Amino acid sequence: MKNNQNTNQVKSKERVSDHGEVFTNEREVNAMLDLVKQETERIDSRFLEPACGNGNFLVEVLGRKLDVIKSRYKNSQTEYEPYGFAAVGSLYGIDILLDNAEECRERLFSIFKKEYRNLFKNKTRKDYLASIKFILNRNIIHGDALTLKRVGLTDEPIIFSEWSLVYRDKVKRRDFTMTNLLSNQPMDEPNLFSDLGDEAFIPTPCAEYPLQSIYNLAENVQSKL
Numbered sequence: 001m002k003n004n005q006n007t008n009q010v011k012s013k014e015r016v017s018d019h020g021e022v023f024t025n026e027r028e029v030n031a032m033l034d035l036v037k038q039e040t041e042r043i044d045s046r047f048l049e050p051a052c053g054n055g056n057f058l059v060e061v062l063g064r065k066l067d068v069i070k071s072r073y074k075n076s077q078t079e080y081e082p083y084g085f086a087a088v089g090s091l092y093g094i095d096i097l098l099d100n101a102e103e104c105r106e107r108l109f110s111i112f113k114k115e116y117r118n119l120f121k122n123k124t125r126k127d128y129l130a131s132i133k134f135i136l137n138r139n140i141i142h143g144d145a146l147t148l149k150r151v152g153l154t155d156e157p158i159i160f161s162e163w164s165l166v167y168r169d170k171v172k173r174r175d176f177t178m179t180n181l182l183s184n185q186p187m188d189e190p191n192l193f194s195d196l197g198d199e200a201f202i203p204t205p206c207a208e209y210p211l212q213s214i215y216n217l218a219e220n221v222q223s224k225l
Contacts (some may be wrong), residue, residue, distance in 0.1 A: 052093030
């Protein structure tokens with residue numbers, strides 16, 4: 001899948017001066033992602049871009065994942081939809097500028113919606129697309145990756161949702177504060193270990209939710225699609 005990457009590296013001199021904002025162009029994005037090519041093509045591998053801008057890295061990762069899903073499940077909508085959900089749910093981004101976060105969400109959603117509708121035409125489901133938009137609204141955050149807090153009038157921490165497919169169309173959601181995800185907390189015995197032999201840190205969720213269908217996460221936004 002070819003994504004329409006933003007080739008302009010600077011929006012304004014003021015944004016560069018105030019926020020150090022410079023966008024990475026498509027050639028550099030692909031060169032860096034090729035260093036972890038296997039992960040970019042693994043459907044459930046999670047990616048976090050802590051200064052996502054308008055999404056140049058994330059849209060390329062999504063495109064690669066969708067190419068894999070299309071090659072395997074283009075003839076089965078019932079199989080494509082759970083894996084498409086997992087691919088979108090695996091992408092996370094933070095940006096300190098609201099317009100960037102909003103544009104990133106919209107680019108990711110537009111790419112997914114176009115691919116989905118091209119494959120399944122009039123069989124596409126509005127409730128499914130509403131759920132896709134819902135998780136993008138939760139995964140792409142207007143926040144500050146340095147303070148680990150949302151940007152705005154509130155003093156709320158950045159909270160990410162983990163979306164784990166349990167059955168074919170059922171998802172388990174667990175929420176984690178970014179502070180907790182990055183902390184190096186001691187563990188009770190027995191310890192777990194990484195592939196390299198290091199002790200593995202297991203973060204504690206700040207909220208857990210009952211199993212939900214991938215088709216009804218956001219029923220209230222269906223009419224807007």
